[in-house]
Amino acid sequence: MKTLAVIALKGGSGKTTVAAHLALAAHLRGLNALVVDIDPQRSVSDILSAREAAGPACVTAVGRNVPAAQFGALAEGRDLMIVDTPAGDVEGVGEALVVADHALLVARPTLIDLAGLARTLQVARRLKRPATVVVNQAPVPREGAEAPLVKRALKGLDYMQADRAPVILRARTVYQTALERGRSAEEMADRAAAAEVAALWDFVAGTMGMKAR
Ligand SMILES: Nc1ncnc2c1ncn2[C@@H]1O[C@H](COP(=O)(O)OP(=O)(O)O)[C@@H](O)[C@H]1O
């Protein structure tokens, strides 16, 4: 079993959106995935319980119980455990990181998000956990050119020597509407969003050495 922590000290960057989509991606590829929701807002739990079809399992926990949840997941024969974490909670991020094989740091391409990201990255580096940044909610490129905001953010990430996922998730309404009913953008008609999710899944699965069943 592999464990992925989805983290960002900044709120609203898209942790829950990414965590839910990756759990659903695993499920859609025949893997047995569990989401551990340590955010008191219980967003990912609400999202996944709204799903009508079969889907990934989800449990809520407090940060200090993440290792216990991991033992449980191992015993249940899960393939993947994803921890969705709250914003602003260094301790919670730490609890998720210590059990994680990999951390996915989610950031919007804004100055405030990047400032928060620098701190999140520090925590991951201190705990010696491999961490990758995924830029989320970026504007769609116009005529193939990235918006100046995105270009600046990418430069900032280079400066921080942050590893970056090979895909940028764009601001697309389908990410919101799909999750209203616990579905993935991969299950919707918007092929652009589906391709982004699939590319992120391929990256995460490849990095953590996971195979589809
Ligand atoms: N790529 C995206 N495109 C459009 N809306 C998004 C995207 N990612 C997240 N959102 C929206 O942004 C808000 C914050 O996302 P959420 O996943 O809850 O962030 P976090 O868990 O980091 O607080 C939500 O309303 C969500 O639907």
Ligand SMILES: [Mg+2]
């Ligand atoms: Mg959240």
